Amino acid sequence: MSEPKTLLDKLWASHEVLRREDGVSLLWVDRHLVHEGSHHAFAKIAARGLPVAAPNNTVAVVDHYAPTRTRDKIADPQVVRMIDTLRQNAKSHSLRIFDLDDPAQGIVHVVGPEQGLTLPGLLINCGDSHTSTHGAFGALAFGIGATEVAHVLATQTIWQKKPKAMRITVDGVLGVGVTAKDIALHWIARLGTGGAQGHSIEYAGGTIRGLTMEGRMTLCNLSIEGGARFGMIAPDEITKDYIKGRSYTPRGDQWLAAEAAWDELLTADDAVFDTEIHIDAADIEPTVTWGTSPEQALPISAKLPDPAKLDAQKSELAFKALEYMGLSKGQNLAGTPVDQVFIGSCTNGRIEDLRAAAAVLTGRRAKVPGLVSPGSQLIKAQAEQEGLDKVFTDAGLEWAASGCSMCVGMNGDLVEIKKRCASSTNRNFKGRQGRGARTHLMSPSMVAAAAVTGEITDVRTLLQDRNI
Amino acid sequence: MVGWEIYDGRAKVLPLANIDTDQLIPARFMSVPRSEGYGSYLLHDMRRDASGALRLEFPLNGASPATALIAGANFGSGSSREAAVYALVDAGYRAVFAPSFGDIFASNAINNGLLPARIEPETYEELVSWIGASFCDVQIDLQNGCASFGGKEVDFQLDETWRMKLINGWDDIDLTQQYASEISQFGKIYAQAAPWAVPLVSD
Numbered sequence: 001m002s003e004p005k006t007l008l009d010k011l012w013a014s015h016e017v018l019r020r021e022d023g024v025s026l027l028w029v030d031r032h033l034v035h036e037g038s039h040h041a042f043a044k045i046a047a048r049g050l051p052v053a054a055p056n057n058t059v060a061v062v063d064h065y066a067p068t069r070t071r072d073k074i075a076d077p078q079v080v081r082m083i084d085t086l087r088q089n090a091k092s093h094s095l096r097i098f099d100l101d102d103p104a105q106g107i108v109h110v111v112g113p114e115q116g117l118t119l120p121g122l123l124i125n126c127g128d129s130h131t132s133t134h135g136a137f138g139a140l141a142f143g144i145g146a147t148e149v150a151h152v153l154a155t156q157t158i159w160q161k162k163p164k165a166m167r168i169t170v171d172g173v174l175g176v177g178v179t180a181k182d183i184a185l186h187w188i189a190r191l192g193t194g195g196a197q198g199h200s201i202e203y204a205g206g207t208i209r210g211l212t213m214e215g216r217m218t219l220c221n222l223s224i225e226g227g228a229r230f231g232m233i234a235p236d237e238i239t240k241d242y243i244k245g246r247s248y249t250p251r252g253d254q255w256l257a258a259e260a261a262w263d264e265l266l267t268a269d270d271a272v273f274d275t276e277i278h279i280d281a282a283d284i285e286p287t288v289t290w291g292t293s294p295e296q297a298l299p300i301s302a303k304l305p306d307p308a309k310l311d312a313q314k315s316e317l318a319f320k321a322l323e324y325m326g327l328s329k330g331q332n333l334a335g336t337p338v339d340q341v342f343i344g345s346c347t348n349g350r351i352e353d354l355r356a357a358a359a360v361l362t363g364r365r366a367k368v369p370g371l372v373s374p375g376s377q378l379i380k381a382q383a384e385q386e387g388l389d390k391v392f393t394d395a396g397l398e399w400a401a402s403g404c405s406m407c408v409g410m411n412g413d414l415v416e417i418k419k420r421c422a423s424s425t426n427r428n429f430k431g432r433q434g435r436g437a438r439t440h441l442m443s444p445s446m447v448a449a450a451a452v453t454g455e456i457t458d459v460r461t462l463l464q465d466r467n468i
Numbered sequence: 469m470v471g472w473e474i475y476d477g478r479a480k481v482l483p484l485a486n487i488d489t490d491q492l493i494p495a496r497f498m499s500v501p502r503s504e505g506y507g508s509y510l511l512h513d514m515r516r517d518a519s520g521a522l523r524l525e526f527p528l529n530g531a532s533p534a535t536a537l538i539a540g541a542n543f544g545s546g547s548s549r550e551a552a553v554y555a556l557v558d559a560g561y562r563a564v565f566a567p568s569f570g571d572i573f574a575s576n577a578i579n580n581g582l583l584p585a586r587i588e589p590e591t592y593e594e595l596v597s598w599i600g601a602s603f604c605d606v607q608i609d610l611q612n613g614c615a616s617f618g619g620k621e622v623d624f625q626l627d628e629t630w631r632m633k634l635i636n637g638w639d640d641i642d643l644t645q646q647y648a649s650e651i652s653q654f655g656k657i658y659a660q661a662a663p664w665a666v667p668l669v670s671d
Contacts, residue, residue: 078499082499122665144572193486194545197571408495435513
């Protein structure tokens with residue numbers, strides 16, 4: 001009898017072209033997503049005179065450098081050049097491109113699922129570490145570097161050693177105001193930012209089953225912040241409901257065949273994982289980062305740590321992080337004043353995120369300035385139809401177009417030196433949002449709460465009179 | 469890519485953990501073509517003040533540059549940007565010794581001939597005290613997985629596949645092209661087994 005298989009085992013086996021004697025597999029790639037940052041890879045295949053092996057499986061998206069304010073006249077020539085280079089590469093290799101004027105343009109990890117390009121059972125690569133997002137559909141999705149992007153362009157395959165398997169099981173009911181973002185920051189704080197290195201994570205348990213696709217994508221997206229290149233969730237009816245009827249989704253008989261195949265994509269009851277983690281949903285509070293690594297996160301009710309009381313390895317990091325962040329040991333996390341807020345990114349820029357933030361902001365004014373950049377132009381249009389844009393602008397926040405924006409600052413949406421930003425993004429690294437910028441990661445509703453009070457705030461205190 | 473087996477260079481300690489790829493190269497420098505060189509952007513915001521001048525007190529800003537780096541755990545975590553490796557390679561680095569590496573960074577390193585040598589946390593602590601703030605001659609022996617830091621012998625861990633790739637300077641595209649018929653065969657069978665996975669052309 002064969003070994004009981006995990007979801008990872010099944011996805012790996014169905015894409016394995018061959019396995020070398022040294023254990024490294026050559027895997028078939030179903031979807032390859034490229035963006036402006038893929039210019040190195042296109043240059044590499046050009047230098048060899050190689051074509052794109054499978055143009056129909058390759059999709060280009062303008063996101064990292066996408067202007068969010070004025071699109072018709074871009075001031076920065078570098079930004080213009082980066083976008084033009086992608087355009088030229090897409091044109092010369094006959095790739096579908098979601099360009100700036102496309103009503104479906106957006107962040108690559110939002111556009112893929114939204115268009116039905118992302119499906120359960122597929123292998124999806126992109127030269128971006130947050131490619132783990134697509135694993136929320138039960139896909140084998142992982143970020144790759146430029147040399148690997150060139151390899152996928154040239155061969156439609158990727159060499160990869162199978163990672164170890166980790167399962168994070170979350171059971172129980174999430175409290176009011178507690179979201180998928182908080183689940184992610186909670187486990188990363190517990191295991192550390194290198195805690196899942198070398199692993200593929202499968203998220204399981206009743207709490208995960210109860211998450212919407214948006215929540216599942218947020219959770220899988222942040223897998224890399226705990227060191228895992230892969231995050232995945234077995235597909236179910238919620239997955240199918242999300243996918244059905246999208247632009248690139250299979251239809252008719254193909255849909256029925258796909259459903260039958262997807263129903264097999266689950267981990268056997270007695271399958272064995274290299275590492276098992278269990279989390280009780282009731283233990284998770286709204287969670288906020290205080291330092292310069294995603295693992296430096298605490299429940300909103302906590303006080304900042306005293307580096308002297310931490311173990312040697314964490315102590316120095318905590319000391320330096322507090323210094324960079326301009327914070328003092330022992331102070332309450334709640335009540336920390338912020339200079340600005342940002343809502344958006346591939347982590348938390350989806351319609352559900354905007355609704356959650358708007359629910360807090362309705363009828364309220366923001367005390368600090370802020371930017372809201374939806375994950376895609378389709379989400380922007382939907383939000384406008386629902387009147388969410390009005391909620392944001394009435395509160396005093398800026399409503400902008402879609403792109404990676406202030407999560408990574410490549411398009412010029414930057415946080416200034418020593419300014420503190422409550423942000424729905426994925427990295428609080430030094431300088432990530434701009435040189436010297438101080439980032440606090442949290443859920444979109446927590447960002448909205450920070451906007452309303454001008455300080456890091458427990459969103460639950462602002463939800464008491466609201467029907468959420 | 470040129471393979472290598474023995475390397476003689478100069479090592480320097482950067483005693484910090486969690487040096488992510490955003491720190492290795494800030495995003496604003498990543499639009500530059502590789503041909504212009506990425507070396508001057510390496511750890512840009514740590515090495516240079518707001519005016520762009522080198523900070524004299526920063527460990528890597530010595531008069532003669534190091535070619536091997538010893539750093540704390542979780543080196544190269546975060547973004548998949550291969551530019552982080554380009555910055556190290558273009559600044560002359562051939563190896564990084566650390567207790568752990570970001571997964572994507574490590575594979576990017578191998579693809580550019582840069583050795584991500586994993587050492588025990590205790591070994592890292594020993595090297596930090598042994599070398600301190602000065603430079604140290606280092607000889608790296610890829611085949612045997614060891615390095616000598618001014619006479620102090622240290623073992624390092626490296627995936628066997630990656631060792632062979634570094635030593636032989638193998639290029640994956642060349643390697644994969646040898647399997648063209650297997651790939652084409654797989655593609656045909658796959659399209660029949662999972663026809664729904666073949667991308668549709670949108671309406």
